[in-house]
Amino acid sequence: MNETCDILISGGGIAGLTAAATFAASGFSVICVDPAAPVTTRDDTGADLRSTAFLQPAKSLLEDAGLWTRLAPHAAPLQIMRIIDAGGELPEPRVVREFNATEISELPFGWNLPNWLLRREMLARIDALANADFRPGVGTTSLFTRTGEARVTLSDGARVRCKLVLACDGRNSPMRQAAGINVRTTGYGQKALAFSVTHDHPHENVSTEIHRSGGPFTLVPLPDHDGRPSSAIVWMETGANTDRLAALDEAAFETEMNIRSCGVLGGLRLASRRSLWPIISQRADRLTGERIALMAEAAHVVPPIGAQGLNMSLADLRTLLDLALDSPDSLGDQSMLDAYDKARHNDIKLRVSGIDLLNRASMIEARPLRDLRATGLNALYSLPQVRRMLMQMGLGVR
Numbered sequence: 001m002n003e004t005c006d007i008l009i010s011g012g013g014i015a016g017l018t019a020a021a022t023f024a025a026s027g028f029s030v031i032c033v034d035p036a037a038p039v040t041t042r043d044d045t046g047a048d049l050r051s052t053a054f055l056q057p058a059k060s061l062l063e064d065a066g067l068w069t070r071l072a073p074h075a076a077p078l079q080i081m082r083i084i085d086a087g088g089e090l091p092e093p094r095v096v097r098e099f100n101a102t103e104i105s106e107l108p109f110g111w112n113l114p115n116w117l118l119r120r121e122m123l124a125r126i127d128a129l130a131n132a133d134f135r136p137g138v139g140t141t142s143l144f145t146r147t148g149e150a151r152v153t154l155s156d157g158a159r160v161r162c163k164l165v166l167a168c169d170g171r172n173s174p175m176r177q178a179a180g181i182n183v184r185t186t187g188y189g190q191k192a193l194a195f196s197v198t199h200d201h202p203h204e205n206v207s208t209e210i211h212r213s214g215g216p217f218t219l220v221p222l223p224d225h226d227g228r229p230s231s232a233i234v235w236m237e238t239g240a241n242t243d244r245l246a247a248l249d250e251a252a253f254e255t256e257m258n259i260r261s262c263g264v265l266g267g268l269r270l271a272s273r274r275s276l277w278p279i280i281s282q283r284a285d286r287l288t289g290e291r292i293a294l295m296a297e298a299a300h301v302v303p304p305i306g307a308q309g310l311n312m313s314l315a316d317l318r319t320l321l322d323l324a325l326d327s328p329d330s331l332g333d334q335s336m337l338d339a340y341d342k343a344r345h346n347d348i349k350l351r352v353s354g355i356d357l358l359n360r361a362s363m364i365e366a367r368p369l370r371d372l373r374a375t376g377l378n379a380l381y382s383l384p385q386v387r388r389m390l391m392q393m394g395l396g397v398r
């Protein structure tokens with residue numbers, strides 16, 4: 001079967017689904033395929049138990065896509081980012097610094113939502129768009145391009161002709177490989193445990209990142225769960241340690257998690273399964289090939305620090321959308337793709353290197369270096385101009 005559309009999106013993760021809703025809402029015809037069926041309930045064994053903190057700039061994109069009105073009722077605002085250094089002899093806070101969004105804006109830094117719920121709401125929106133076609137259970141298998149169009153073969157035998165292929169098919173992106181684009185990858189020997197908890201004290205819209213060794217332990221506000229305050233946790237550690245923690249029974253795991261959280265929200269109780277995510281940094285050598293653009297993890301992967309991963313992806317999407325709307329007739333042609341690469345290349349490079357450094361600082365084992373890290377946090381925080389600049393850079397508005 002031969003079909004045509006403006007944009008073929010390979011991958012229906014959070015990035016691909018957002019791209020499908022955004023481009024379709026702007027009038028482009030879109031086919032989005034993914035071999036995996038999306039899981040849209042929290043307690044399903046395949047549910048993605050991560051959450052996504054959408055930072056301020058994401059809001060207007062989600063509004064344009066018609067997604068924000070669906071997501072806002074489920075979102076927990078992030079008003080304060082608290083960074084704690086607990087790298088002393090005992091696992092307890094020794095430096096606590098709070099970055100408040102009021103210093104730079106009237107809005108919160110961002111809004112946090114569970115990934116399984118994002119999938120549910122995004123699919124409902126895509127369903128309501130006549131020019132968006134999402135096909136679960138179908139993958140892209142081959143790519144053939146000419147100057148004027150791309151031809152993509154799908155795993156169900158269909159062939160799609162389109163002006164632009166958008167590769168949102170993850171860190172091992174088959175479409176990136178088909179386009180012959182290489183990546184540079186850095187491994188840390190680290191994994192992240194992602195799960196949700198309920199706790200004694202309300203989070204008061206504060207997101208807390210606790211640094212000791214092995215990587216950050218981050219608590220991000222969620223709406224209440226079963227009438228109790230709730231947060232999403234990402235706990236990064238060396239791979240051996242995360243494997244051990246993942247295998248512990250619930251009571252033993254809760255004991256260790258309560259030691260690591262330094263009691264900042266009172267007692268924590270597990271409120272979901274634990275899921276494990278390998279941590280790497282990765283950057284594609286190029287963001288484009290003939291008639292193909294890479295975005296999200298197909299283009300860049302960073303450790304989950306400062307909610308940068310998907311927010312970088314949404315900056316990719318905003319750039320692509322603006323270019324497409326500026327000149328719809330040039331969709332997918334070389335001038336558009338060159339402009340995309342030029343606009344995004346430096347920001348991606350800077351953020352991938354910056355987060356790599358932050359992650360290495362958080363992993364430090366040696367005490368003298370941990371002491372240096374605490375001194376550094378104090379020094380950066382005590383200069384109001386630097387503090388504001390860091391907050392703006394984190395949001396991607398500088």
Ligand SMILES: Cc1cc2nc3c(=O)[nH]c(=O)nc-3n(C[C@H](O)[C@H](O)[C@H](O)COP(=O)(O)OP(=O)(O)OC[C@H]3O[C@@H](n4cnc5c(N)ncnc54)[C@H](O)[C@@H]3O)c2cc1C
Pocket residue numbers: 010011012013014015016033034035036050051052053054138139140141168169170171174175192193194234277295296297298304307308309310311312313
């Ligand atoms: C623990 C953790 C916490 C995080 N927290 C945050 C956060 O708070 N804020 C933030 O901004 N980012 C966060 N991130 C990063 C964020 O989750 C990722 O950037 C984002 O989920 C990646 O989305 P993606 O759609 O690019 O990739 P994926 O989610 O990997 O999706 C890729 C999709 O492509 C599909 N696919 C594979 N092969 C094919 C094929 N041949 N054809 C079609 N489809 C295919 C796959 O089935 C998959 O569904 C976090 C990451 C981790 C690990």
